[in-house]
Amino acid sequence: MTLPDALYDHDIDLSPLQACTLAIIGYGNHGRSHALNLRDSGVGKVLVALREGSPSRGKATSDGFDVVSLGEAAARADYISILAADEAHGAIWTDHVAPNRKAGQGLIFCHGFSIEYGLIDPPADCDVILAAAKGPGGAVRESFVRGGGLTGFWATQQDASGQADDIAKAYLKGLGCGRAGIFPTSFREEALADILGEQAVLVGGMCALARQGYETLVEAGLSPLMAYIDTVHELKYIAELIHMRGIAGMYAAISDTAEFGAHGVEARIADAVKPVFEDIVSDVTSGAFARRWVADFEQDRAGLHAARSRAAGHELEATGRYLRQALGLE
């Protein structure tokens, strides 16, 4: 197995970005953190671009940024970092950026979704850059303020300026990723890894296992409280051990009874989910998932809202609330 070498701050020159006007579209978790970190790192001029009536305008203004419309950002900036919700990228591009954009303006993304699955079809005159700080947006700022950073991944899909690689690396350095390590990737790799990870393992997979475990114990006659503690509430402790020590390290830190039993069933569970995971890979790489999600977004997210209410209505949520109240967590 070969793993790529990391780049660090001392390997990267920030100056290509220091000469630029950069507009950041969106002031959510990533947008705010990118804008603050890049400004603190000395990037030339950072504008924040928000939609009409945006609830984020007050926060961006009080953080000291010039807030402009999406059209003005497209007209003024050398690079636009699109940090709005992925499913809205197609409409943002078609309605605001494409009709107003300064010739040669480069595009920067922190997730491969909208380029890889065709929501945006960029013209040939622009750099198309992925600069992904891997983690939630809030952590991009928190780690930077503490003097650290998140792992960064960069890719260039188009290099019209001849400096796209340098801009990508400088952008990640400005976010603080050069303190942790910066690695090459591709839009395709980042998009599939991120989406498969969240659907199959971190969110969809984990919730399915937890919910199934809870239901199986309750059907076997156990109290919902006991079932909840052992299948949902304690996930945090195992996740923390894996984060800090890896899977083998987690196994070494738990009881031998738990370890022996878990090794015994891991393969059976893996065999059962493998075909589902393979289906997810096809669904994502074919673009079918992206098309479904954009279609739902265009229907005011009706499917998402329905799924959200079904999840919130599960009996397990009432058990969880009872436990958290008893523990003083809510």
Ligand SMILES: NC(=O)c1ccc[n+]([C@@H]2O[C@H](COP(=O)([O-])OP(=O)(O)OC[C@H]3O[C@@H](n4cnc5c(N)ncnc54)[C@H](OP(=O)(O)O)[C@@H]3O)[C@@H](O)[C@H]2O)c1
């Ligand atoms: N690399 C990684 O590991 C990683 C992790 C998480 C997220 N991401 C990526 O980061 C990007 C932003 O995610 P986030 O977590 O920061 O999202 P977020 O907190 O939900 O913020 C989304 C922002 O998008 C804006 N927005 C939504 N619809 C819009 C529209 N139609 N026009 C203009 N602006 C619109 C919202 O504007 P208002 O403020 O006006 O509501 C908000 O400021 C996405 O591409 C996401 O995939 C990457």
